[in-house]
Amino acid sequence: MDMKLNLKPLDREFVVETMKELPPFSSAINDLLKILDENNTDMSTIAVKLLVDPVLAGRVLHMANSSFYGFSRQIGTVREACVILGNHTVRNLIYTLVVMGQFESTMDKTSEGLSLNVRTDPDKLTVDYQQVWQHSLMVGCLGMRLAESIECDQETAFTAGLFHELGTIILHHFFPKQFDECITWSKNNSVCLIEAEREFFGMDHFQISALGLDTWNFPNTIIDVLKHMSYQVSCDSPLPNLIRICDVMACGLGLEPIKSMPLSAINDGILHNSKLDPKILRDQLTPSRMLFSDLSAQLFA
Amino acid sequence: MKKEIDIDDAMPEMLLVEGVRTKVGAVLLPEGTELSEKIIGLLKSKGVANITVSTMHGPSASSCKTAEVERVNKLFTPHKEEPAMADLRDILIDYLGGDIGNGHEVKSKTA
Numbered sequence: 001m002d003m004k005l006n007l008k009p010l011d012r013e014f015v016v017e018t019m020k021e022l023p024p025f026s027s028a029i030n031d032l033l034k035i036l037d038e039n040n041t042d043m044s045t046i047a048v049k050l051l052v053d054p055v056l057a058g059r060v061l062h063m064a065n066s067s068f069y070g071f072s073r074q075i076g077t078v079r080e081a082c083v084i085l086g087n088h089t090v091r092n093l094i095y096t097l098v099v100m101g102q103f104e105s106t107m108d109k110t111s112e113g114l115s116l117n118v119r120t121d122p123d124k125l126t127v128d129y130q131q132v133w134q135h136s137l138m139v140g141c142l143g144m145r146l147a148e149s150i151e152c153d154q155e156t157a158f159t160a161g162l163f164h165e166l167g168t169i170i171l172h173h174f175f176p177k178q179f180d181e182c183i184t185w186s187k188n189n190s191v192c193l194i195e196a197e198r199e200f201f202g203m204d205h206f207q208i209s210a211l212g213l214d215t216w217n218f219p220n221t222i223i224d225v226l227k228h229m230s231y232q233v234s235c236d237s238p239l240p241n242l243i244r245i246c247d248v249m250a251c252g253l254g255l256e257p258i259k260s261m262p263l264s265a266i267n268d269g270i271l272h273n274s275k276l277d278p279k280i281l282r283d284q285l286t287p288s289r290m291l292f293s294d295l296s297a298q299l300f301a
Numbered sequence: 302m303k304k305e306i307d308i309d310d311a312m313p314e315m316l317l318v319e320g321v322r323t324k325v326g327a328v329l330l331p332e333g334t335e336l337s338e339k340i341i342g343l344l345k346s347k348g349v350a351n352i353t354v355s356t357m358h359g360p361s362a363s364s365c366k367t368a369e370v371e372r373v374n375k376l377f378t379p380h381k382e383e384p385a386m387a388d389l390r391d392i393l394i395d396y397l398g399g400d401i402g403n404g405h406e407v408k409s410k411t412a
Contacts, residue, residue, distance in 0.1 A: 134328050190379060245389065252373055252393040254320075254331040263376060263386075271385040282392050290339060293321075293329045297347045300327030 010178060012202030018174050019208070022215050028052055029098055033217075036091040046090065047079035059097050059298070060090070067294045068144070068158075092159055095218060100162075100299065103129055103169045126180050127172045127258060134296065135250050135257040136165045141291040142246035143239075145284040150275045152239045153221070160225040160243050163218075165257050167208025168193070171201060183258060192264040194230075206230040241266075241274035249281070253289070305353045311341045316365045319353040333369040333397060370398040 032049045035041045050057045057078045064081035075081045140161030147157035172179040186196035194204040210226040228240035244266050303318040315336045321329040355365045373393045380386035
């Protein structure tokens with residue numbers, strides 16, 4: 001294996017310190033999330049706060065009307081969406097949309113007020129962020145469709161799937177040269193990305209994803225899934241193992257996060273501890289693709 | 302062979318030879334997807350006007366499936382000794398390859 005590197009591997013502590021430079025949410029978003037944490041807040045008040053950012057409010061409304069939530073009738077207003085979806089779901093949805101908005105690279109949207117955008121010139125990207133998000137969305141959709149069969153929460157599975165590659169984007173954003181070399185080294189040596197990242201950064205993108213979400217005060221249930229995905233053998237909890245499987249399946253369905261990268265393989269322990277029935281996995285591929293298509297139109301259109 | 306068709310002319314079992322994308326380039330459906338009534342309805346609801354498909358039946362559709370199976374086999378080749386990866390590969394080939402797949406029936410754990 002070619003271990004010759006042009007750039008010195010980064011120290012884990014340095015990477016963790018750099019993560020502190022992640023842009024915080026704006027005070028308006030923090031205010032909104034704070035009142036969502038207060039379970040007794042009137043949803044009409046939340047809707048009014050949300051409308052400060054019309055783009056974000058519009059995306060919440062679009063998502064509420066997607067097949068993900070499966071309502072039989074059209075939800076017409078942001079207030080109605082907040083009331084029907086409820087406190088917990090609106091909170092998760094806002095987190096999802098805001099964090100994705102932080103790393104948009106090819107999506108031409110302007111959002112003022114609540115959202116804070118870190119944009120990179122698409123021509124300079126070696127990692128296509130939209131491609132990474134689309135892979136992640138497929139992982140989230142597979143996770144969501146399969147979670148029920150292993151008695152796990154569908155929304156947690158979806159969110160963990162959606163953010164499992166956040167670390168890839170963060171690493172590329174902060175350390176573009178090192179990450180490019182990491183990708184090249186990974187391809188040249190047929191080493192999967194998570195192992196290459198451990199060589200270059202002292203940790204992998206699952207751990208970085210968990211650190212990023214922790215910085216933004218995501219629920220611990222989601223952060224724990226991402227931390228456990230980093231286990232090299234398997235963990236006892238079924239959900240992290242399920243998301244690892246979904247990660248491989250999404251690549252197999254033609255949605256790789258980075259083209260021509262070696263797969264991050266799973267082993268028998270991961271498959272067994274996921275408690276996933278292969279027949280159910282096979283049967284849920286079409287519904288997962290349908291959900292992906294619907295959400296892709298809502299999130300990226 | 303591929304041809305661009307109007308979404309109103311789309312029929313179940315047609316195979317996409319190019320992914321369907323939104324105006325900003327987001328993938329709605331990746332290439333290799335076999336159309337169904339539901340998927341066609343979804344594309345119409347998203348305002349998709351045209352899609353690029355292989356010939357509806359016959360060797361073109363078959364070659365598209367073969368290409369998908371080859372892609373999956375290539376992706377999984379480095380892990381062929383890992384039984385769990387072989388299981389996932391077989392599920393994908395059964396799904397994407399259909400009648401030209403590997404003939405492995407995906408069985409329930411409890412079956």
